Amino acid sequence: MELLIELLQDAFFAAIAAIGFAAISRPPRQAYLWCALIAATGHSFRFLLMKGAAFHVHIVIATTLASFLIGVMAVLLSPKTKVPAETYLFPSLLPMIPGIYAYKFFVGLVMVSYHSAESSFDKYFQLMASNGLTCFFILLGMAIGATIPIFLLKRIAFQATRHKIRF
Numbered sequence: 001m002e003l004l005i006e007l008l009q010d011a012f013f014a015a016i017a018a019i020g021f022a023a024i025s026r027p028p029r030q031a032y033l034w035c036a037l038i039a040a041t042g043h044s045f046r047f048l049l050m051k052g053a054a055f056h057v058h059i060v061i062a063t064t065l066a067s068f069l070i071g072v073m074a075v076l077l078s079p080k081t082k083v084p085a086e087t088y089l090f091p092s093l094l095p096m097i098p099g100i101y102a103y104k105f106f107v108g109l110v111m112v113s114y115h116s117a118e119s120s121f122d123k124y125f126q127l128m129a130s131n132g133l134t135c136f137f138i139l140l141g142m143a144i145g146a147t148i149p150i151f152l153l154k155r156i157a158f159q160a161t162r163h164k165i166r167f
Contacts, residue, residue: 014043067145
């Protein structure tokens with residue numbers, strides 16, 4: 001029961017964040033709801049992969065798979081709504097950006113520059129490197145996972161805003 005409540009909270013906050021990020025690019029009104037649903041689904045999927053009783057997948061792999069799911073949903077929805085897949089894709093991905101890892105990376109970077117003693121330097125360098133690499137690979141996984149569906153479903157992805165010409 002506790003996992004279900006956490007999952008619903010995760011989905012809700014991802015949906016709110018996606019609506020906020022979508023508002024920046026001013027998509028059509030119908031796109032807000034779809035961005036929220038896609039973000040909630042993708043973020044919840046990542047949450048289940050990482051925290052679910054059967055899985056416990058690392059955050060990089062879970063983010064890559066969730067990004068792939070978000071990409072597939074965006075590509076399949078785009079021709080039906082006549083809106084480019086990127087309109088749904090980017091705002092739905094943004095709630096998964098690893099802000100805490102980037103923050104800890106920069107904190108480690110500052111601490112490395114302040115400490116010259118070998119033991120404390122090694123400690124903070126390890127912290128910086130670990131968080132920096134995790135952040136980098138999460139972002140890489142997001143980019144790869146989100147673009148693969150665009151290439152796999154090329155015919156669907158690029159027909160969203162094209163009108164069929166009949167002769």
